Amino acid sequence: MRKPRIVIVGAGYGGMITTVRLQKLLSVNEADITLVNNNSYHYQSTWLHENAAGTLHHDKTRLNIREVIDTSKVNFVQDTVVDIRSKEKRVVLGNGELEYDYLVIGLGFESETFGIKGLKEHAFSISNINSARQLRDHMEYMFSRYATEKRDELLTVVVGGAGFTGIEYLGELVNRMPELVKEYDLPREKVRIVCVEAAPTALPGFDPALIEYAVSHLEKKGVEFRIGTAIKEATPEGLIVAKDDKMEEIKAATVVWAAGVRGNALVEQSGFEAMRGRIKVDEFMRAPGHDDVFLVGDAALVFGPEGRPYPPTAQIAIQEGYTIAKNLTVLVRGKGELEPFAFDNKGTVCSLGHDDAVGIVFGKLLFGWKASFMKKVIDNRYLFLLGGPLLVLKKGKLNFF
Amino acid sequence: MRKPRIVIVGAGYGGMITTVRLQKLLSVNEADITLVNNNSYHYQSTWLHENAAGTLHHDKTRLNIREVIDTSKVNFVQDTVVDIRSKEKRVVLGNGELEYDYLVIGLGFESETFGIKGLKEHAFSISNINSARQLRDHMEYMFSRYATEKRDELLTVVVGGAGFTGIEYLGELVNRMPELVKEYDLPREKVRIVCVEAAPTALPGFDPALIEYAVSHLEKKGVEFRIGTAIKEATPEGLIVAKDDKMEEIKAATVVWAAGVRGNALVEQSGFEAMRGRIKVDEFMRAPGHDDVFLVGDAALVFGPEGRPYPPTAQIAIQEGYTIAKNLTVLVRGKGELEPFAFDNKGTVCSLGHDDAVGIVFGKLLFGWKASFMKKVIDNRYLFLLGGPLLVLKKGKLNFF
Structure with a gap:
């Protein structure tokens, strides 16, 4: 009898956790497991803002996939997914095809510019290792x-979006600025860092006390906030913004778009019913009408008990990976019961540079070094789940103070 | 009686050596000495190719002038020289004026593009700290x-000129390439380094055996030489070159112009008779018809016994500084005889990266580590002359092997 073939496409948080859990739960005789990813490495997308600011080297953020998975149990294929043909149970790659009995889609996120003119051409995004380094x-x-050249706009950085990515990037940027001023012999007073946010507050949905702390911390370090201000257009010279119909041009040589993400466009292109690349999953994390296709991470739209979708985070992706690996084990063995996914929200921490943060953990508000400490504990715990204590030692954040 | 005022404009090799020699030879009661420079720092222009390639940080190449000169004996003014009014014995600065009894002009070199179309706009030069860092x-x-973006021309670097600067820059560049390939995840085979030289040979005027060694060393490390090939035009896309009237476009995102230097244009603009910013000096290093104006370094055109001008090098600038300081001492004291300048050519070494070089020293051809060793001895000797053993320890090249 042929062994069931499990194919996991995408080695983000969800794909990686699904893979390492599967290789633990299943023996080599029970299933053929194949992980597909476009790069040879996995990266922690929640650390990319540090790579983009230049406070952490991207080699700290990425891991060689072959060194993390057990290659005696899992085949790793480095290739690009071109199409998913769910009727044929087949994944088309750049250089070949893979047939599956069970598929896990974890293709991650893309930047979403909502059709704002010029953003795609003139703004940078913090989407992956390549774009962060660039x-x-x-x-x-x-x-x-x-x-x-002595042109002031060369020293202006504008960040579109005061959500998590925007705020965390700003926190790193202000921390790095003294080093950059020295490296490039810059007049400090000429350096401008501006954050534009269309919503009426920074960090929408976060606790007001945490928002207040974060904004005043960044303002003290020189960030100018333009809250309730919408980006109308990005140009080669900078941004056109508007507040209450009053237009303004902010001249800037560096424009960062950190206000929108969506799931991978391939998900819709492959014929699944999706909203911005995300598929509303059933209680077992499967695509509706496709009992052999699981979604993880940014590809999965999961609704909470209040009927609102959970924001896609590393935390939820990791928990989804655990559930999917368990359910695949049940299906492969043909015994036991599928387990519904239930999100256990342990909290959220937003960093403000390597030594400061705000967050809510186990329902408690945290500020300053306590929040920062907790953020590093969370980051290190993920590495521990992925590769044990040795991986924590190699890639963990051990600079606690 | 008023003390004679000596003003030295430009803190390059020649200006710095003139200054430190003067502060040693003259007592504070004998003269007022003022050194003017546009930056707060002096830099070793013969090391700039290393800063430009990124193999040496520019802070190793520059020295804080106030830490090298004796500020109890020399006034240092950080300002830009705007005009030299020799009839009024006055130097006009950006923020003031200085009167002098004796003037030493050491304003250094500028890049010279010989009117080749597009070079000024699209090519980079290795002229100073700012341009090297850029x-x-x-x-x-x-x-x-x-x-x-995956565009091949992003990985092409074209160097115009296979003279000293071009060859030394190429040597550093090939040495750094493995690091850059790793940092940017580049396919090594896509990286192209091309050197275009209009003359029929690289390193024109150098010993043929040394040229052969240098070219084959760089070719082995991947440099493509286009000898006897002229640059016709620089464009936003790269270079148009021609060999025997056959035109070719070399697409390149990075074009470096390393084939021409001239003296500072201010020298001509101030009414001195000059050729490309260089004044043919009398035997005592003075401007003809101006017994109170000395020229040092790139500002001075010095003819050898065969009737040909010496190329402007750090070595000759340093020796000129010694002669000028001595002659100023004679003039200030009103006794003794002026000393004619005689260049004592100790040799020339062209580096090919930090561990290889070619050169001729005391009439002997040197290759490989011996030449490289000698280059570092020369560099350290200059620092010793300038600031003694402590400066050698601080900024010297002590990585001998």
Whole structure:
């Protein structure tokens, strides 16, 4: 009898956890497991803002997939997913095809510009290792030009979006600024960091006391906030913004778009019913009408008991991976009961640079070093789940103070 | 009786050596000495190619002037020289004026593009700390874009000129390439480094055996040489070159112009008779018809016994500084005889990265580590002359092997 073939596409938080849980739960005789990813490495997308600001090297953020998974139990294929043909139970890759009995889709997120003119062409996003590194080098190059060109806009960085990514990026940026001022012999007073947010507050949905702490911390370090201000257009010169129908141009050589993400467009293109690349899953994390297709991470739209979708985070993706691995084990063995997914929200921490943060953990508000400490504990716990204590030692955040 | 006022404009090799020699030879009661420079720092222009390639940080190349000179004996003014009014014995600065009894002009070199179309706009030069740092960051930024844009020309660097600067820059560049390939996840085979030289040979005027060694060393490390090939035009896309009237476009995101230097244009603008910013000096290093104006370094055109001008090098600038300081001492004291300048050519070494070089020292050809060793001895000797053993320890090249 042929062994069931499990194919996992995408090695983000969800895909990786699904894979390492499966290789623990199933023996090599029970299933053929294949993990597909476009890069040879997995990266922690929640650390990318640090790579983009240049406070953490991207090699700290990524892990060689072959060193994390057990290659005697899991086949790793480095290739790009081109199409998913669910009727044929087949995944088309750039250089081949894979047939599956069970598929796990974890293709991650993409930047979403909501059709705002010029953003795709003129703004940088913090979406993956390549784009984060490019943003870092772009900003540094603009700074390097100041000494010869003396144009003030070379020293202006505008961040669109005061959500998690925007705020965490700003926290790293202000921390790095003294180093950049020295490296490029810049006049500190000429450096401008502006954050534009269309919503009436920064960090929408967060506790007001935490928002107040975060905003005043960043303002003290020089960030100018433009709250309730919408981006109308990005141009080669910077941004056109509007508040209460009053238009303004902010000249800036570096524009970062950190206000929108969506699931991978391939999910819709493959014929699944999806909203911005995300599929509303059944209670077992499967695509409706496809009992052999699981969704994890940004590909999965999961509704909470209040009827609202949970925001896609690393935390929920990791928990989904656990559930999916368990359910796949039940299906492969043909015994036991499928387990419904239930999100256990342990809390959220938003970092403000490596030594400061705000958050709510186990229902308790945290500020400053306590929140920062907790953030690092969370990051290290993920590495522990993924690869045990050795991986924590190698890639963990051990600079606690 | 008023003390004679000596003003030295420009803190390059020649200006710095003149200053430190003067502060040693003259007592504070004998003269007022003022050094003017546009930056607060002196830099070793012969190391700039390393800063530009990114193999040496520019802070290693520059020295805080106030830490090298004796500020109890020399006034340091950080300002830009706007005009030299030799009839009024006056130097006009950006923020003031200085009167002098004796003037030493050491304003250094500028890049010279010989009117080749587009070079000023599209090519980088290795002229000072700012331009070297900008070139480094530009190349890195182009490399960072490759992962997202996949355009081959982003990974092409073209160097115009196979003279000293071009060859030494290439030597550093090939040495750094493995690091850059790793940093930016580049396919090594896509990286192209091309050197275009109009003359029929690289390193024109150098010993053929040394040229052969240098070229084959760089070719082995992947440099493509286009000898006897002229640059016709620089465009936003790269270079148009021609060999025997056959035109070719070399697409490149990074174009470096390393084939021409001239003296500072201010020298001509101030009414001195000059050729490309260089004044043919009398035997005592003075401007003809101006017994109170000395020229040092790139500002001075010095003819050898065969009737040909010496190329402007750090070595000759340093020796000129010694002669000028001695002659100023004679003039200030009103006794003794002026000393004619005689260049004592100790040799020339062209580095090929930090561990290889070619050169001729005391008439002997040197290759490989011996030449490289000698280059570092020369560099350290200059620092010793400037600031003694402590400066050698602080800024010297002590990585001998």
